[in-house]
Amino acid sequence: MAATHQPPAAPILISFKGKDELVDSLAAFVAKASKESIDKRGKFTVAISGGSLPKLLGGLTKDPSVKWNKWHVYYVDERVVPLDHPDSNHKACVDLLWSKVSIPEDQIHPIDDNLLDDLEELSDAYEKELIREFAQKDSARFPIFDLILLGMGPDGHTASLFPGHELLSECDRWVAYLEDSPKPPPKRITFTYPVINHAARIVFVAAGGEKADTLKTVLDEPEAGLPSARVKPVFPGQLYWFVDDAAAAKVEFPRTPFKL
Numbered sequence: 001m002a003a004t005h006q007p008p009a010a011p012i013l014i015s016f017k018g019k020d021e022l023v024d025s026l027a028a029f030v031a032k033a034s035k036e037s038i039d040k041r042g043k044f045t046v047a048i049s050g051g052s053l054p055k056l057l058g059g060l061t062k063d064p065s066v067k068w069n070k071w072h073v074y075y076v077d078e079r080v081v082p083l084d085h086p087d088s089n090h091k092a093c094v095d096l097l098w099s100k101v102s103i104p105e106d107q108i109h110p111i112d113d114n115l116l117d118d119l120e121e122l123s124d125a126y127e128k129e130l131i132r133e134f135a136q137k138d139s140a141r142f143p144i145f146d147l148i149l150l151g152m153g154p155d156g157h158t159a160s161l162f163p164g165h166e167l168l169s170e171c172d173r174w175v176a177y178l179e180d181s182p183k184p185p186p187k188r189i190t191f192t193y194p195v196i197n198h199a200a201r202i203v204f205v206a207a208g209g210e211k212a213d214t215l216k217t218v219l220d221e222p223e224a225g226l227p228s229a230r231v232k233p234v235f236p237g238q239l240y241w242f243v244d245d246a247a248a249a250k251v252e253f254p255r256t257p258f259k260l
């Protein structure tokens with residue numbers, strides 16, 4: 001189809017004075033994305049990474065307009081630990097987000113923590129969760145999430161896709177595993193680039209001066225190929241960067257004013 005041959009749209013960089021402004025605007029953006037999807041298709045499919053992201057999404061839980069019962073939630077990457085372990089991304093999201101809102105339990109999709117001893121099975125099982133949600137109604141080769149939310153590590157990694165790792169070139173699987181993550185814990189599963197890049201909207205969220213050098217490299221020198229710079233939405237998807245001024249301090253890439 002002609003549409004898929006279009007080059008990816010340029011990222012949209014939005015920088016906020018401080019974290020509070022970032023949190024409020026991110027909440028408003030996600031609430032709007034959720035409303036648009038629910039109005040159009042009756043549901044909102046979203047995938048979330050770990051790290052500081054669940055906390056930065058906290059503003060959403062105060063928005064009474066969000067129809068949580070239409071949300072279908074997945075994890076972009078997950079640490080291979082029990083679901084009640086302090087390192088679990090699911091646990092962080094439950095504690096900071098899902099325990100405060102009313103998403104039906106069967107619409108929140110954590111990893112199967114009966115399979116922690118077999119990473120191949122664990123990642124296959126998670127891939128099957130995605131197939132159940134996405135593959136029945138259309139024969140698309142990859143899932144198309146309404147929204148994927150990502151963080152970025154100081155080495156430029158995103159999800160559990162790390163610099164120099166062989167998973168950077170994984171193009172067939174939807175969900176892959178690794179046992180050698182440089183960021184602890186070492187065992188993780190992760191969406192691959194094709195899944196991330198097929199989302200309708202991809203939003204990176206990064207705050208704090210310790211991300212300034214990496215953000216500059218990702219946005220001003222994408223050819224350096226850091227994992228976060230390899231996130232390039234397939235047309236007509238759109239990539240956004242929601243950052244604070246501290247993270248954007250060194251970036252020359254043009255900012256776009258925030259508007260809903």
Ligand SMILES: O=C(O)[C@H](O)[C@@H](O)[C@H](O)[C@H](O)COP(=O)(O)O
Nearest residue numbers: 049050051052151152153158159
């Ligand atoms: O589970 C994880 O470790 C991640 O999904 C990872 O990719 C994270 O999003 C970044 O490392 C940013 O983490 P911070 O937001 O905490 O810097």
